[in-house]
Amino acid sequence: EPEVTQTPSHQVTQMGQEVILRCVPISNHLYFYWYRQILGQKVEFLVSFYNNEISEKSEIFDDQFSVERPDGSNFTLKIRSTKLEDSAMYFCASSEGPPSRSSYNEQFFGPGTRLTVL
Amino acid sequence: DQQVKQNSPSLSVQEGRISILNCDYTNSMFDYFLWYKKYPAEGPTFLISISSIKDKNEDGRFTVFLNKSAKHLSLHIVPSQPGDSAVYFCAASGTGNQFYFGTGTSLTVIP
Numbered sequence: 550e551p552e553v554t555q556t557p558s559h560q561v562t563q564m565g566q567e568v569i570l571r572c573v574p575i576s577n578h579l580y581f582y583w584y585r586q587i588l589g590q591k592v593e594f595l596v597s598f599y600n601n602e603i604s605e606k607s608e609i610f611d612d613q614f615s616v617e618r619p620d621g622s623n624f625t626l627k628i629r630s631t632k633l634e635d636s637a638m639y640f641c642a643s644s645e646g647p648p649s650r651s652s653y654n655e656q657f658f659g660p661g662t663r664l665t666v667l
Numbered sequence: 668d669q670q671v672k673q674n675s676p677s678l679s680v681q682e683g684r685i686s687i688l689n690c691d692y693t694n695s696m697f698d699y700f701l702w703y704k705k706y707p708a709e710g711p712t713f714l715i716s717i718s719s720i721k722d723k724n725e726d727g728r729f730t731v732f733l734n735k736s737a738k739h740l741s742l743h744i745v746p747s748q749p750g751d752s753a754v755y756f757c758a759a760s761g762t763g764n765q766f767y768f769g770t771g772t773s774l775t776v777i778p
Contacts, residue, residue, distance in 0.1 A: 553710070584768075591671070592711065592756060592768035605765055640710050656766075658703075658710030 551575045553659035555641050561665045562631055570626045570662045572641030581624045582642040582656060583616065585609070592640070598624065599647070631666045638663050670694050671759050673769035681777050686744040688772050690757035693738065697759040701766070702731060702742045705754045714755075715742070747776045 554573045562568050574581050583595040596606040598616050613629045624643075628635055638661045646654035672691045680686045688702075698719040703711035717724040717731045717740065724731050730743045744751055754773045758766040 589770075591669070591770040592758075594765045594767070597765070607765060642710070655713045658712065660708060660710050 551657075553641055553643055553657050555639075555659035555662050557662060558660070559663045559665070561667065564633055564666055565630050568628050568631055568664065570628075570639050570641075570664070572624045572626070572643075572659055573622055574624055574641065574643030575657055576622075578643035578645050578657070580604075580644045580647055580654070580656075581616075581618070582644075583626045584640040584642065584658075585637040586640065586661075587634075587637045595626070597647075604647075628664075631664075633666050636664055636666045669770075670697075670767045671757060671769040673755075673757060673772050675772050676770070677773040677775070679775045679777060680747045682749055683746045686742075686747045686751065686774055686776065688742040688744075688755050688757075688774065690740045690742075690769055691738060692740075692759050692767075694759070694761060694767075695738070696761035697767075699760045700731070700733060700740050701758045701760075702729075703756045703758060703768075704751075705756065705771070711756055744774075747774075749776045749778050752776050 556571045581598040586592045594607050596610045597604045615627045617625050640661045641659045642656040644654040644656045701716040702714040704714045705711040715726050715729050715731050717733050733740045752775050754771040756768050756771045758768045760766045
């Protein structure tokens with residue numbers, strides 16, 4: 550069964566460093582997403598991506614974040630200068646089509662990358 | 668800004684009984700609601716959804732009820748099985764692609 554994969558499973562970094570979290574979405578999916586979950590808190594939407602551009606982003610997704618689909622298979626989230634409060638589990642998801650009011654294209658989630666900023 | 672709330676962080680139920688997980692939302696523009704299940708060390712997996720034109724959607728042992736006037740939805744699992752033990756998130760969406768998640772309820776089904 551196709552699945553979304555994410556690497557690494559755990560990333561430890563120093564505050565101020567750049568990190569890149571990698572995701573390989575399901576191959577025939579066209580819509581890609583990043584979410585994060587700070588320990589003990591809700592899952593928060595960060596950004597959605599379609600046709601090589603951001604289609605929607607939340608207020609969390611500020612200038613320190615960027616996303617890219619560099620090679621047609623990987624989907625990356627870059628955090629330019631990490632802060633302590635960026636420590637969280639980051640989930641990538643993909644779907645065949647966009648969510649809509651009349652039908653929902655299921656978002657398949659990866660297992661997550663745990664980011665620890667020291 | 669907690670637009671979707673799951674006020675019970677945990678719930679324990681005997682195997683075979685009904686599990687009822689609750690979710691409240693504040694934004695009257697939300698018109699699509701989902702439940703996700705999450706096992707440890709895995710990403711959330713989609714369980715069941717409901718649009719605001721319905722008040723009930725059923726899929727096997729899982730039924731989601733929507734009360735629009737109360738801005739409340741619930742997930743019923745009947746009968747509960749030990750394999751249902753997981754964290755359950757409800758999520759809501761209005762226009763756009765953004766889903767708002769609750770903080771999750773950890774369900775334990777006791778054999």
